[in-house]
Amino acid sequence: MKSTAAIIFILCLIGLPSYAAHIKGGEVFYEYLGPGTGNNDRFRVTVRLFIDCSSTGAQIDAVANLSIYKNVDNTPVSGSPFTLPNTRDEFLRLSTPSPCILNPSPICYRVRLYSLIIELPKEPGGYTAIYQRCCRINGIQNLSPNNSVGASYTCEIHGTGNLSATEVNSNPQFLVKDTVLICQKRRFTLNFGALDADGDSLSYTFCGAYSGGSTGTPVVTNPPPPSQLNVLNYAAGFAGTRPLGPEVSINPSTGIISGIAPAGGDYVVCVCLTEWRNGKVLSTHRKDFILRVDARCDFAAAELKPAYVTCDGFDFSFQNEAPFSTLIHSYLWDFGVAGRTNDTSTQAKPNFIFPDTGLYKVKLIINPGEECSDSAFTTVGVYPGFFPGFTVNGSCRFNPFLFTDVTNTRYGNVSKWTWNFGDETSTADTSINRNTSWKYNSLGYKQVKLIVESSKGCIDTVIRDSVEVRDKPIVDIAFRDTLICSIDTLQLLARGGGTFSWLPNSSILGANTANPLVFPKATTTYTVTVSDNGCVSSENVLVRVVDFVTLNAGNDTTICLTDAVQFNPDGNGLRYSWAPASSLNNRSVKRPIATPTTNTTYQVTATIGKCNATDDLIIYTVPYPVANAGQDVVICYEDTVQLNGTMMGASFNWSPTNTLTNANSLSPLAFPLLTTPYILSVRDDRGCPKPKLDTILVNVRPKIVADAGSDTSIVSGQPLQLFARGAEFFQWTPPTGLTRTDIQSPVALLNNDVTYFVKVFNQEGCFNYDTMQVKVFKTKPDIFVPNAFTPAKGVNNRFRPIPVGISSIDLFRVYNRWGQLLFSSNDAGKGWDGTFTGKQQDAGAYVWMVGGTDYTGKKVFKKGTIVLIR
Numbered sequence: 001m002k003s004t005a006a007i008i009f010i011l012c013l014i015g016l017p018s019y020a021a022h023i024k025g026g027e028v029f030y031e032y033l034g035p036g037t038g039n040n041d042r043f044r045v046t047v048r049l050f051i052d053c054s055s056t057g058a059q060i061d062a063v064a065n066l067s068i069y070k071n072v073d074n075t076p077v078s079g080s081p082f083t084l085p086n087t088r089d090e091f092l093r094l095s096t097p098s099p100c101i102l103n104p105s106p107i108c109y110r111v112r113l114y115s116l117i118i119e120l121p122k123e124p125g126g127y128t129a130i131y132q133r134c135c136r137i138n139g140i141q142n143l144s145p146n147n148s149v150g151a152s153y154t155c156e157i158h159g160t161g162n163l164s165a166t167e168v169n170s171n172p173q174f175l176v177k178d179t180v181l182i183c184q185k186r187r188f189t190l191n192f193g194a195l196d197a198d199g200d201s202l203s204y205t206f207c208g209a210y211s212g213g214s215t216g217t218p219v220v221t222n223p224p225p226p227s228q229l230n231v232l233n234y235a236a237g238f239a240g241t242r243p244l245g246p247e248v249s250i251n252p253s254t255g256i257i258s259g260i261a262p263a264g265g266d267y268v269v270c271v272c273l274t275e276w277r278n279g280k281v282l283s284t285h286r287k288d289f290i291l292r293v294d295a296r297c298d299f300a301a302a303e304l305k306p307a308y309v310t311c312d313g314f315d316f317s318f319q320n321e322a323p324f325s326t327l328i329h330s331y332l333w334d335f336g337v338a339g340r341t342n343d344t345s346t347q348a349k350p351n352f353i354f355p356d357t358g359l360y361k362v363k364l365i366i367n368p369g370e371e372c373s374d375s376a377f378t379t380v381g382v383y384p385g386f387f388p389g390f391t392v393n394g395s396c397r398f399n400p401f402l403f404t405d406v407t408n409t410r411y412g413n414v415s416k417w418t419w420n421f422g423d424e425t426s427t428a429d430t431s432i433n434r435n436t437s438w439k440y441n442s443l444g445y446k447q448v449k450l451i452v453e454s455s456k457g458c459i460d461t462v463i464r465d466s467v468e469v470r471d472k473p474i475v476d477i478a479f480r481d482t483l484i485c486s487i488d489t490l491q492l493l494a495r496g497g498g499t500f501s502w503l504p505n506s507s508i509l510g511a512n513t514a515n516p517l518v519f520p521k522a523t524t525t526y527t528v529t530v531s532d533n534g535c536v537s538s539e540n541v542l543v544r545v546v547d548f549v550t551l552n553a554g555n556d557t558t559i560c561l562t563d564a565v566q567f568n569p570d571g572n573g574l575r576y577s578w579a580p581a582s583s584l585n586n587r588s589v590k591r592p593i594a595t596p597t598t599n600t601t602y603q604v605t606a607t608i609g610k611c612n613a614t615d616d617l618i619i620y621t622v623p624y625p626v627a628n629a630g631q632d633v634v635i636c637y638e639d640t641v642q643l644n645g646t647m648m649g650a651s652f653n654w655s656p657t658n659t660l661t662n663a664n665s666l667s668p669l670a671f672p673l674l675t676t677p678y679i680l681s682v683r684d685d686r687g688c689p690k691p692k693l694d695t696i697l698v699n700v701r702p703k704i705v706a707d708a709g710s711d712t713s714i715v716s717g718q719p720l721q722l723f724a725r726g727a728e729f730f731q732w733t734p735p736t737g738l739t740r741t742d743i744q745s746p747v748a749l750l751n752n753d754v755t756y757f758v759k760v761f762n763q764e765g766c767f768n769y770d771t772m773q774v775k776v777f778k779t780k781p782d783i784f785v786p787n788a789f790t791p792a793k794g795v796n797n798r799f800r801p802i803p804v805g806i807s808s809i810d811l812f813r814v815y816n817r818w819g820q821l822l823f824s825s826n827d828a829g830k831g832w833d834g835t836f837t838g839k840q841q842d843a844g845a846y847v848w849m850v851g852g853t854d855y856t857g858k859k860v861f862k863k864g865t866i867v868l869i870r
Helices: none
Strands: 023-035 040-052 063-070 082-094 107-121 127-133 151-157 180-183 187-191 201-206 248-250 256-260 265-277 280-294 307-310 315-317 331-334 351-353 358-366 374-382 390-393 400-405 414-420 436-439 444-454 459-469 481-485 499-503 524-532 535-546 557-560 575-579 600-608 611-622 626-628 633-635 646-648 651-655 676-683 692-700 712-715 719-721 729-733 747-749 754-761 767-777 782-784 802-804 806-815 821-825 844-854 859-868
Touching: 023 127, 040 063, 040 082, 040 127, 040 151, 063 107, 180 187, 201 248, 307 315, 390 444, 390 459, 400 414, 400 444, 481 600, 626 676, 626 692, 646 676, 712 802, 782 806, 782 859, 802 806, 806 859
Parallel strands: 023 151, 180 280, 307 374, 481 535, 557 611, 633 692, 712 767
Antiparallel strands: 023 040, 023 280, 040 107, 063 082, 063 127, 082 107, 127 151, 151 280, 187 256, 201 265, 248 256, 265 280, 315 351, 331 358, 358 374, 390 400, 400 436, 414 444, 444 459, 499 524, 524 535, 575 600, 600 611, 626 646, 651 676, 676 692, 719 747, 729 754, 754 767, 782 802, 806 821, 806 844, 844 859
16 A cells, blocks of 8 residues: 555645735646737736645735746747736645544645736747746745745746747646645655646756745736846755755656655745657746645555665564554565565564575565555565675875775675775775775875675675875884894894895895894894885894803892892893792793792893803891780770780880870870871891881770750659760769669659759760759749840840740740841740841830740740840
């Protein structure tokens, strides 16, 4: 059901207020009616306008003004401009879109025709008829600017110079007669062909649409000659010959417009229809229309590329190439393997393994058996064994680099090559030859790309980013400075592309090779020269010659037992060998690391070729002294602890010493305020050059801050919940009235004033004390409030409530006489200082209110006035 791919195209064309932007397309065409009076011919000339259906505004033009000019000299014919009356006005709508299209937009355009019979003298060069009007609809996607753009519609009336005396001609008529819908980013086909009653040959092209008219003069009463017409300014990515972008084209023989639609919106499209007779052009007829691409619609479609090929295996992954649609419910794939019935899949994106090489015909059906079904066919070539590649030979600028294709294919032949040599100084750095060359004009690394294709359709790309263009060849030598003994022979090592030559040409074998043998008797500098296609580069190698090996193993050394020591011999040897090897990390290096367990004599042999020398040294080992700082301890904040160190050695010291008393003793007193490690360092006089260290950590517990709670007032017999803070354990005294004395929050029942002490301590025994005074009133729970206060006087300078038997103050507020809130708090002890926003308030009366909760949960609320005295 390929037709549901929705060829529903909006020419949507309507209403034309004299000032508004409503034109959606138009054309001018003629019909030959026969001879006229005298030497004239009679024609019916028609202007067809397509207008936006939703337009409102001024009255639609009653007439159309048409100018006709001679093609030979652009002069107007007698009677031009002509006034064409309206002859037809109709609406076209798509009332029942396909059920296989999701979210179709409403489609409507209005067609208005203006016609007039005109007599024109016979003219060999023919005529051009022109109609102009502003404005096209706004927001056209492929124009810039895209608002308030006018339009010119033209047609050529044939001349008698291309016709015999008995021949006549009329314009062909385009086939587009109905509404169609095109969905964005979907493939579409639109038949924009024409019929010609005279049987002439027809050809089609996209061409640039014309502008015309303006917002200031929307109705053009006398359109100008063809020489003054201007093509519209198209937006980036579009042109008159590419009005819908690069993925849409028109068939020049059939007029079929096809491809993948651009993004949703309105697009100006102009088609030039040329009619031919006996190999000569009779006339060109232009139709200019605005194509609406729907951004909302969707439809179910099956779409595959014309052909696929797999060149690296027998498996291939398939998918529907049409955009995803919610209208697709099921898939049925047939992979075209002859003699098999299980070569099918119902997956949306199946992967199929073909049994052999060859060409297979694959079919996809979406929604099989449903109303909105569709199918597509393709071929898949299976030709594994395609291995693209190339080599490069060259190194220098201005010299040719040779590029050689080394592609292998198991099936078919390598048939096509496309090279890009990555030369940023040229646009001609390409080739389609199999093997080719290129001379670079600049230095640096170039990216060379080869796209290679086989006769079976295999195609792949090889990219090399490391093709270096240099000003001279690279010569890579293994060493630049070396040492040999006078009785030895040495092989020099060089790498590079090109031919090699070494100088001086004495005491050398293979002077024209990359790796010659040399045997000088005195120090000599050898120079290697590499020539690569005319590029030359040189490097030097210094060969120092000695008659014997020098060696000094180093001085005898004493170390502490279990320590390591690194040897540092002096001499010109190239290779070294140490013994014994058991206590060495590497016996074959010049400077090994030794970890002897007793006094040891080490011997070293240094070699240069066939020459060698031997020397030795002794490493003496002495045990470390003994140091024991003692076990780690824990102390309370501001406490003191005695350290008890022991040692076996000649001397000792502690560090740090700033929190120690008598640091010169093994048993000093330590009084750190923070956790501190103390290090005992012991030295001896037996030869061990390093001290022995041991550490004791004195952990200082944080300072305990005891808090018994704020002093309070209660009513006699009222329970009071005490609550202390500061550590894990608690002890209250005296026990008067307390439910318990060894918990954090006992309850007190009192008839008289009491001052409680609480000891707060941790599991290490660190402690601190705090007190809490409880005043007992012989009254009910209440909040007492003074009636006056004197801020800034030193005495009675804050206004605060006095709670008795109240566990918490819920609110305390002060207002001025105008009801403005001056102070608010739920802290009874804070009080008001007689200011507001930092400014002292005037003497006088102020309103207060206070609320609280007693220890039984009962609410207390009071209000009144206070006098501020200054």
